[in-house]
Amino acid sequence: MTRTTFSASSPTSRRSLLLATGAAVLIPLGGGLVLQGCSSSKPEAKLLNVSYDVSREFYKDIDTAYVAAAARNGDKVSIQQSHGGSSKQVRSVAEGLQADVVTMNQASDIDFLAGKGLVDKDWASKFPNHASPTTSISVILVRKGNPKSIHDWADLARPDVQAIIPNPKTSGNGRYTWLAIWGSALKSGQTPDQARDLSTRVFTQVPVLDGGGRAATTSFAQRNMGDALVTFESEVPLIRKEFGDKFQIVYPKWTILAENPVAIVNTVVDKKGTRKAATDYLNFLWSPEGQEIAAKFHMRPRDPQVLARHAQDFPAQQTFTVDELFGGWSKAQAEHFKDGGTYDQAMAKRAGK
Numbered sequence: 001m002t003r004t005t006f007s008a009s010s011p012t013s014r015r016s017l018l019l020a021t022g023a024a025v026l027i028p029l030g031g032g033l034v035l036q037g038c039s040s041s042k043p044e045a046k047l048l049n050v051s052y053d054v055s056r057e058f059y060k061d062i063d064t065a066y067v068a069a070a071a072r073n074g075d076k077v078s079i080q081q082s083h084g085g086s087s088k089q090v091r092s093v094a095e096g097l098q099a100d101v102v103t104m105n106q107a108s109d110i111d112f113l114a115g116k117g118l119v120d121k122d123w124a125s126k127f128p129n130h131a132s133p134t135t136s137i138s139v140i141l142v143r144k145g146n147p148k149s150i151h152d153w154a155d156l157a158r159p160d161v162q163a164i165i166p167n168p169k170t171s172g173n174g175r176y177t178w179l180a181i182w183g184s185a186l187k188s189g190q191t192p193d194q195a196r197d198l199s200t201r202v203f204t205q206v207p208v209l210d211g212g213g214r215a216a217t218t219s220f221a222q223r224n225m226g227d228a229l230v231t232f233e234s235e236v237p238l239i240r241k242e243f244g245d246k247f248q249i250v251y252p253k254w255t256i257l258a259e260n261p262v263a264i265v266n267t268v269v270d271k272k273g274t275r276k277a278a279t280d281y282l283n284f285l286w287s288p289e290g291q292e293i294a295a296k297f298h299m300r301p302r303d304p305q306v307l308a309r310h311a312q313d314f315p316a317q318q319t320f321t322v323d324e325l326f327g328g329w330s331k332a333q334a335e336h337f338k339d340g341g342t343y344d345q346a347m348a349k350r351a352g353k
Contacts, residue, residue, distance in 0.1 A: 180256040
């Protein structure tokens with residue numbers, strides 16, 4: 001778990017960039033960043049956003065924009081970010097990490113917190129679009145020129161191909177990948193047994209099961225492991241920015257739609273008195289400015305006008321949802337990812353290779 005700090009600082013330490021109309025300043029602070037609204041005499045609301053592994057750059061920009069917007073309205077807000085494998089993150093919240101909000105990439109992680117009494121059981125009805133301001137899809141990233149001629153999920157099961165995929169036990173990215181492969185087989189007319197076999201063959205050939213999407217990216221792009229990386233479409237431009245134009249994206253015939261839900265952690269905001277600030281922060285994700293930032297980071301916006309303006313960045317794709325093919329995340333979690341589920345059965349075959 002890593003954390004980036006966005007917090008208020010004393011006026012004497014303002015040394016950096018003026019944002020918006022003088023509403024906020026960006027200040028270096030140790031290994032992180034400080035965002036301070038500087039136009040309000042109200043008490044500062046300090047928020048912690050606990051999120052999944054590959055969302056950190058997106059939320060850096062969201063936080064910068066939101067702090068400035070809040071300051072223009074006379075509100076003073078500071079935000080900390082915490083990132084890691086999604087399952088580890090929600091367990092940390094359940095064990096006491098003081099998150100005001102959680103911003104995840106699958107509903108089951110927030111359902112886990114709802115089961116602990118930390119989040120409303122009907123959390124998905126508290127914001128639009130089932131509380132998911134953005135979506136993405138699972139895609140395959142290959143090395144430039146596509147030397148292994150990988151074009152669809154079934155190619156990842158070939159004996160000469162190794163895919164880099166994070167561990168579904170700790171990563172939402174990994175769980176989406178397992179279900180993307182399984183669901184693509186069903187959508188192509190194969191039986192459930194054939195779908196299980198395809199997912200199993202792909203995962204038994206994964207050389208290393210990293211804990212989160214960012215670690216998997218490092219294994220593929222920096223350590224040059226594997227022939228392909230399964231990641232979210234939204235992550236590809238960031239990979240190219242960091243590691244150069246060495247890769248190309250492959251869109252499978254069928255893939256899964258990944259929704260990115262958000263929720264307020266009641267026990268924390270009620271104790272800290274930050275419910276309004278936390279609610280305003282999450283609502284900002286649906287604002288035109290928030291949706292434009294989502295598009296900038298190649299996350300598919302919900303706002304149809306914003307999506308239309310960026311249509312060239314989001315190719316039309318045949319997708320399915322977890323609800324459509326797997327009966328929702330609760331059922332998928334129980335069948336596929338609980339101890340003894342289909343994923344564990346595949347790992348038993350991997351251990352016996």
